[in-house]
Amino acid sequence: MSWATVVAARLRGLFEHKRLERELDDEVRFHLEMQIEDNRRTGMNPAEARYAAMRSFGGLEPMKETYRERRTFALLETTVQDLRYAVRILRKSPGFTMTAVAVLALAIGANTAMFSVLNAVLLRPLPYQSPEQLAMLWTEDPTQNFREGRSALGDIEQWRSQSRSFADMATFDAVSTFLTGADGVEQIVGASISPNLLPLLGVRPVLGRSFSTEEAEQRQRLVLIGYRFWQARFGGSHNALGATLVLNGSPCHIIGILPADFKIARLDADVWEPHTSRRAVRGAETWFVVGRLRPTVTFHQAQAEMSAVARRLNDQLPAAERNRAISVVPLSLYMVGPQSRLGLWMLGGTVFCVFLIAAANVTSLSLARSVARAREMAVRTALGASAGRIMRQLLTEGVLLASISGLAGTLLASGGVDLIRAFGPANLPRLNEVSLDLRVLGWAVAISLLAGILVGLSPAIAALRRDPHPSGEEGGRSVSGGAGTRRIRRALVVADFALAIVLLAGAGLLVRSWWYVNSIDPGFRPEGVLLMELSxxxxxxxxxxxxxxxxxxxxxxxxxxxxxxxxxxxxxxxxxxxxxxxxxxxxxxxxxxxxxxxxxxxxxxxxxxxxxxxxxxxxxxxxxxxxxxxxxxxxxxxxxxxxxxxxxxxxxxxxxxxxxxxxxxxxxxxxxxxxxxxxxxxxxxxxxxxxxxxxxxxxxxxxxxxxxxxxxxxxxxxxxxxxxxxxxPVSEVALLEQQFGTYLAQRRFQTSLLIGFSIVALLMAAVGIYGLIQYSIATRTQEIGIRMAVGAEAGQIFRMILGEGLKLSLTGLMIGLLGALWLGQAGSSLLFGVTSRDPLTFIAVSLLLIAVAVAACCFPARRAMKIEPIVALRQE
Amino acid sequence: MRNDRADKADVLQGTLILLVLRTLEALGPLHGYGIARRIEQISKDVLQLNQGTLYPALLRMEQDGWISSKWGASEKNRKAKFYSITAAGRKRLAKETEDWRRMSSTIERFVGFDPKRLAEERG
Incomplete structure (x- = not known):
């Protein structure tokens, strides 16, 4: 009967905290006043009466605490308590907090920005009706490695009549178009489409109508215009409908306006003209073909049927020409080709690696802090905090830290998204659709939480493993510094280096590919050459x-x-x-x-x-x-x-x-x-x-x-x-070098991002090992002092410290190299001119990594050398 | 340490509910202080009630729907919170009373049964 009302009452308690608190105060005050008055009536003086009233009431604060606990959910209350405490702790050590937040925010921001690209380019469905049924159809010649070829209208007619897998097929192509306006002739982007294309895609004009098959066959001069063109030329006015454009010298009537961002596959145009099924537009004998599968047909079945159609058609050709094949490719796969996909997944994986390294470093930092906080934990345990309570406290701290970072990271990501849209490779399809939508924000929240758990969990585990008493006695300056903590931190440094070498190897291979690509002779000399299109x-x-x-x-x-x-x-x-x-x-x-x-x-x-x-x-x-x-x-x-x-x-x-x-x-x-x-x-x-x-x-x-x-x-x-x-009609003038360079835009994007990320990873790994060695020396000052006192030379100490660092980085290096070899295989199609096991690259990045590790260990090791035995022994 | 305290409170709470409900049934709407006074008056010095523990118990009973509360004016025209028993509370009281009777008669039977033998076993 009661749990629901209790929950309701407690929920109310949660929201009406202030009022209920005041009421409780009022009630208690009333009680005490009444008691005091009654006491005075029995002849006590005011002080006595007050004291007696307080005594008979009992402990005021414990009562209120019980009352509050009962008023609302204890779990939430303690969470709020934990949060308040966490805020206080984080504010008390601003150095740690700012470092951790900055590192995590950058990592989360980079991840979120990259995920927004993956989301827009790879994950979001195409903006057509049932896009999963759409396929591109290509004429190919496997014997000559001829792929993704366009097809002749006659062939397409045969495909259509001989296949049952497709509900319909439509054709399109870009046509160079010149628009004659008041201030002369200019070049715009035109597309020629079969009249059934828009119905096939399930796209309707936002205004006006599309052309009918009859109109197309009669070669009426009708045209649809793109949304951007409409806004730019007609200011979005409805008067555009029925207006006339002079295209390639002949007037065309505008009958409709297409939706914003409408594109067919990779083709984005200003004006869309119909073409007939019989005669091709001059200069374009072949067409892109898009088909819609019947609802129950799979791509596999369609491919099997079209292969049979291709064989039948080949039989009608002379023997030397019987090598034609038809391939059916899901439209989404054509929109973003395998190379771009692989490149994006690679970059996504890369930023995730950077995120892991960042989280590992922050974890390492907070582990180092947890040793210093061992005393605090011991006191809390002694005062009755359970293991679970302490764990929850530390996790709350981690999650709070990560939430702040996540918030900052998301802000960074929204800036990053603008940058990517502005400077990303222009030939990467759908890049303009990149935005922070709910899925991206969900991703940001998810990895922030992951970061929080990673950062909070290991100190929590370390705290649980630690015996509270010794550190309580030693005031948190235990000589060993918590062996368990050190072990985790060593493992984290190894992981840092393993991830860093994977990224470095990838970056190295891409840089080598970049060199090869750029040393390719294009067959012409583009320097100082201008180009323009004219008609x-x-x-x-x-x-x-x-x-x-x-x-x-x-x-x-x-x-x-x-x-x-x-x-x-x-x-x-x-x-x-x-x-x-x-x-x-x-x-x-x-x-x-x-x-x-x-x-x-x-x-x-x-x-x-x-x-x-x-x-x-x-x-x-x-x-x-x-x-x-x-x-x-x-x-x-x-x-x-x-x-x-x-x-x-x-x-x-x-x-x-x-x-x-x-x-x-x-x-x-x-x-x-x-x-x-x-x-x-x-x-x-x-x-x-x-x-x-x-x-x-x-x-x-x-x-x-x-x-x-x-x-x-x-x-x-x-x-x-x-x-x-x-x-x-003359187009704008462009530099040939620039035009040719656009072919490398995606490679440049991938290579430069991977270089950037791997440098970040390398620096973080260096900072991680530096911190660990530094810390290890700080906790081993006495030991080093003793060693020197009994005759160890400075050089020996230096080598000992350096050896410790090198052992960790080399372990990471080995693990990472194995990973890099394995991953290189998967990413080999992104390479050009080098194999995924290019020894030169692997040796070079390994040496670089070792050099950085040695440099990072050198500074603390040199300091260790200068430790005065007397001073060291006098400590504590 | 903390657990011990909680155990004691719970034992006390069981009887406290009975006492509060009985008081409210007999006297009608009453503020916290009135309830506390009444319990002390009836029990004289036998029950040492920590008055403060009364309030969390009242809150719990209110959340369970056995009593309801309302702000009103006290006899000296001061603002006070008055508690009154609800229908559910009366049912609960009947059950608590019966439980208590059964319990006390059972205890009584133990206590009344051959006290000498108990004393011998102790010795």
Whole structure:
């Protein structure tokens, strides 16, 4: 009948503490006053009456204590008591508290910030309806290591009709788009999507509507705009609906606005146009394909079915081309590729290691303090505190310390999140979604608690193990300093070093990879080269466009500071392409499917970008529209198609033997350009002269300058283009070096963070061992004094102390090296040019660690050497 | 040490509940001091009541719902907290009274049974 009312009453007691306390006082005062009055009536004087009343009432404070305990929950009350006490203790030793809070706050902050990245990039579901059913479909060629290739509309139509795993498939691609506005033409990001894409993703425009299949088939000029574009261009006004944008020269009606942050896979665009199912947009014969699985179908089943479809389709192809495969990849895995994932998990693990080291150091500190507090504990035990009570007290201190750190750490993390968003690798998808949400805060709370328990528990265990009496007698200055405590602290130092070497080894391997990556010859010389994208006006005929580029190059050449200029269809390609190529060799003609690239270039393009010509000649004025088509190939194609032979003078054509394509004669071979970043192997490529080929929709213009500050020429260059054609669309000018550097953004991010974290880990390990040795000397002053008194030399003492430190750090080193070897295996795909067991790296970081350990032990050891035996023996 | 004290309090509390409930049933609403006086008057010097222990007991009984309290004016028009017995309290009192009777008659039987033999065993 009663527990509920008791709980209710006690809960009330918890909240109405002040009022109830006052009432109790009132009641007691009333009681005493009544008693005093009655006593006076029996003839006592006031003092006597008061004394008698107090006596008959009994102990006032114990009564109140019992009363309070009964009024509310004893556990909570004691927790509050413990907390108050903990606050007092922490305030009494500000040095310890500030150090511990600073170290833990940094560790918790770094962890929380990193977790917020993991959370946003890897853990949060994609912002589509049932994102777990979405998959990317790729055309691949396993025999040539050709992965993640786009697909032709005809193929996709076959996939759709022959498979049952997918509810629907949609296609999309980025298209270079120029917007004509009041102040001229500018480049914006466009996307071309199949009309079923938005329904497939389950995304609806926030305003207006999407296009229908019929509208797309009729090629009506309709366009959806992105939220950011809407805000920037229309100020978020509803008038945007129905407005007209002049895109690539033709007017398009805005019919809808897409939700904020809407992206398809990695594609983020300003304007989204529909494309028909029949005819591809020029310049993009292949498409990205996204499919939605039927609800009960697994990726595995879908893959099995698509592999069967691929085999059926291959059977219809000539034998040499029957190597095509279709791969089904969950959209989330494509969004953030395995490399980025692994890198993020590695960084997450790294900051967690730093956190563990920080917690170990703070634990070590608080253990050292607990020895000094042994007397306090002894007194508390003598006064009747139970073991559990003392343990709870110490845990409360630990958790309080960690909570303060956690709070400070979370504040740091929110700053860190801003930094990461600003300076993180731009090519890491979803990085802009990084924020401190509930899950991140939960993580912060969890690791703060973990820190609190780690920091509070070992002193508690040490306190329980200790026999209270001796330290009580010795006033807490026991000679041994608590052997149990020392053992734990030694173990912590070993752990510090083990973790530190793992991080150092990882950082070392990444630094070596960084060197290798940077020593890779990209196949061109990017220093001092500017690049801009430009397009001939859409209304021009093909010869007029060719003439336009010629004139632009002439004008640019004339700008002071310009050495060379050239154009190419596209230098950096983010997606793999493949092509059937028919090659004439001395022993016959062969058709095969290759990972392949084809670009139009101007005559002096290779000179402008600095790619050496290995054999043959460049394009010349003689190569015109009326002469036989010629081509320059790269070294990779020479090696692949004419191994061991000089390809100059040989012929090949695109497509199978009987295709209607012209035969190209190879006139030159250029060095391989790394067009997918320094880490991707070059693949076969051909270059055709702009004079012999219709120019693509837009081209990359490269300008080699002799200026120290090439960017200063940007205005002059844009003006030069506009002198040729007032309305020619031109992008912003960028530095080629910078553009090429973005391929290394993630590697730079990983490497620099890992270096930073491992330095922190190393310093913390050094501080940890320094503290331990220092402390051990302080408690062994007498012993050292005796040793010196009986004839030990200073050098021997120095070696003894140093040996103690080295033994610990070497133990940690050994354990850590084993861990590093094991972990290196898992992270080997992040490395470039080095193996995960690179001996040089391992030896170098081991030596570094030992050097730091020796340095950290040297200072206290030198002090130990200078101990005066007399002084030492006189202590205590 | 602490445990000893707690044991004694508990023993006292058992009877204290009976005494308080009986007092409130007989005299109606009463403040703490009145209850204490009444118990002392009835028991004279036999029961040495530490008056202070009365208040935690009153709190406990109130939390259990046997008594209720209300602030009011005392006979000399001073603010005092008055306790009165509740229905649950009356039930409890009946049970406590019966327990006590049974207990005391049992003890009585032990005490009254062949005192000489007890004395011999002691000797």
């Amino acid at each position: 001939a006006p859409m209304t021009f005929s093909i010869p007029a466009k060719q003439h336009f580029y010629d004139r632009v190059l002439e004008t640019i050449q004339a700008v002071p500071g310009v050495q060379n200029a050239g154009v190419i269809g596209e230098l950096f390609i983010d997606n793999n392409r493949e092509q059937v190529v028919t090659v004439e060799r001395d022993n016959g003609t062969v058709s095969e499917r290759l990972q392949f690239g084809r670009e139009e270039v101007s005559a002096y393009f290779f000179k402008a970008i600095g790619t050496p010509l290995l054999r043959g000649r460049s394009f010349s004025i003689g190569d015109g529209p009326d002469t036989p088509p010629v081509t320059i190939i790269n070294d990779a194609m020479a090696r692949r198609s004419w191994p061991g032979h000089d390809p100059v003078g040989k012929r090949f054509k695109l497509g199978p033997r009987d295709s209607g394509q012209p035969w190209y004669t190879v006139v030159g071979v250029v060095a391989d350009m790394r067009r997918q970043g320094p880490e991707r192997e070059p693949f076969p490529q051909m270059f055709v002269s702009l004079a012999q080929s219709p120019p693509p929709r837009n081209m990359d213009l490269f300008i080699r300058t002799s200026s120290d500050d090439p960017m200063a020429m940007a205005g002059a260059l844009r003006a030069a283009v506009h002198r040729v054609e007032k309305n020619a």
